Amino acid sequence: MRVGIVSLIHESNTFISLKTDFDMFRSSFLLRGEELSKYFKGGHHEISGFLQSLEENQIEAVPIFYASTPPSGTITRETCEQLMAIIFSSIEAAGRLDGLLVAPHGANAGEGNDYRDLDGYWLSRLRQTVGANFPIICTIDPHANLSSKMVKSCHATIAYRSNPHIDQKECGIEAGNLMGKMLRNEVVPTQAASFVPLAMNIEAQHTLEPPCLPMYKLADQLLTHPDTLSNSIVQGFPYADVKEMGSAFITVTNNNLELAQQQSNELANYLFNHREEFVGKLIDVEDAINQALSMEGPVCLLDMGDNAGGGSTGDGTTIAHELLRHGKVKAFLCLYDPASVNYAANVGVGQSLRLRMGGKVDELHGPPIEENVKIISLHAGKYSEKEVRHGGHTEFNVGLTAIVQTDSGLTISLTTRKSIPVSIGLMTSCNLDPSDFHIIIAKGVHSPIPAYTPFCKSMIRVNTPGTTSADIKNFTYHHRRRPLYPFEEI
Numbered sequence: 001m002r003v004g005i006v007s008l009i010h011e012s013n014t015f016i017s018l019k020t021d022f023d024m025f026r027s028s029f030l031l032r033g034e035e036l037s038k039y040f041k042g043g044h045h046e047i048s049g050f051l052q053s054l055e056e057n058q059i060e061a062v063p064i065f066y067a068s069t070p071p072s073g074t075i076t077r078e079t080c081e082q083l084m085a086i087i088f089s090s091i092e093a094a095g096r097l098d099g100l101l102v103a104p105h106g107a108n109a110g111e112g113n114d115y116r117d118l119d120g121y122w123l124s125r126l127r128q129t130v131g132a133n134f135p136i137i138c139t140i141d142p143h144a145n146l147s148s149k150m151v152k153s154c155h156a157t158i159a160y161r162s163n164p165h166i167d168q169k170e171c172g173i174e175a176g177n178l179m180g181k182m183l184r185n186e187v188v189p190t191q192a193a194s195f196v197p198l199a200m201n202i203e204a205q206h207t208l209e210p211p212c213l214p215m216y217k218l219a220d221q222l223l224t225h226p227d228t229l230s231n232s233i234v235q236g237f238p239y240a241d242v243k244e245m246g247s248a249f250i251t252v253t254n255n256n257l258e259l260a261q262q263q264s265n266e267l268a269n270y271l272f273n274h275r276e277e278f279v280g281k282l283i284d285v286e287d288a289i290n291q292a293l294s295m296e297g298p299v300c301l302l303d304m305g306d307n308a309g310g311g312s313t314g315d316g317t318t319i320a321h322e323l324l325r326h327g328k329v330k331a332f333l334c335l336y337d338p339a340s341v342n343y344a345a346n347v348g349v350g351q352s353l354r355l356r357m358g359g360k361v362d363e364l365h366g367p368p369i370e371e372n373v374k375i376i377s378l379h380a381g382k383y384s385e386k387e388v389r390h391g392g393h394t395e396f397n398v399g400l401t402a403i404v405q406t407d408s409g410l411t412i413s414l415t416t417r418k419s420i421p422v423s424i425g426l427m428t429s430c431n432l433d434p435s436d437f438h439i440i441i442a443k444g445v446h447s448p449i450p451a452y453t454p455f456c457k458s459m460i461r462v463n464t465p466g467t468t469s470a471d472i473k474n475f476t477y478h479h480r481r482r483p484l485y486p487f488e489e490i
């Protein structure tokens, strides 16, 4: 038996003005054939899980294609066409296959009506290409905006069960094992989804905390039914102006469509009945800083409006400006700012200069911080992560990095490439000890938590403005469903 592996992973934030093009994929990940196994084998990603479980099921893994780039704006039409051409020609070139394990993100969004639900587009085209009965099993990020096209195209769809995502490999293993059972004719995976007219606030999506925790416990309970093979909670990605934006549930049973629908509906009803718990606390910047200053440090302030892992610019300064108004505070912040890195590198370590830092990509994340700084150190910006962290990657490269310090105690890591703070290596690889700071600003909502929890005594999620603002009422949607809670009362 031969099972192909195809993946296209992008979380498209359609509110970012800069579009995502082919070069962004090329400079991140465009892997073909054996390049996939070389990169993922033994790792923490779902493709690592596919490879491991296929081997354990004595099925030949046929790695075909993986494309990914960090979350950013809508994928251009031309890029969608280029990616589709590679995907379908590579599948054809892979020879005879008995099944496909596919990993779309679930929140890939391209330009134009046909590509807006990009995952629905390529999965339904894939289904047409291979025929109705060909086994296709799919894994998605719970930040997917699930479409019925996606559901109809696959025998089973499995989302990671954790946010922050630390179970991607397990999700891949579950999909691979299910493929094994399907190919041995032990089960007939049959899925049904339930779509809830609700957009779950990003702040309320941590899977180990209420309000999500009891819902995941209910999902675990439903798994005990002898015919239920899998179930998934699709939290949704609110920063995409697409029809499917919002939450959904999937249940996969052994040839029991009625049960699959009934269990998905049960989960959907739970969420809908508890909808008021899923709107977020929305703590503002001033409150967050006052709270943090009264607490024992280090306190991690999670900058939700500049969530680099949700596609934001990573150069937001809103919290830092407020901190500077408080006078001397030992605090750490990382900013994407290639121009400032260049200035610092030209002047050299130990020197001082006046810099305008961050706030340059757009005008939504605060103005630049203009301060005299001392250049503490320069680094190549490459680091590795051994632990399982959100996103499943182990190697990071943020490019040339300058560590600078203001007189008021703010230490800023200026990076050449946008960094997503999922590994503490961002600080430790630059000889910074997280416990030296009272406040650490991390540009994320949940993704930094596994890496930062061992060092921070508390975490506060801050409602900052920006392209990933937690307050989704700040965005103007043209394509979303109506009515949709909390925009409309239902």
Ligand SMILES: [Zn+2]
Pocket (backbone or CB within 6 Å): 141, 142, 143, 165
């Ligand atoms: Zn996600």
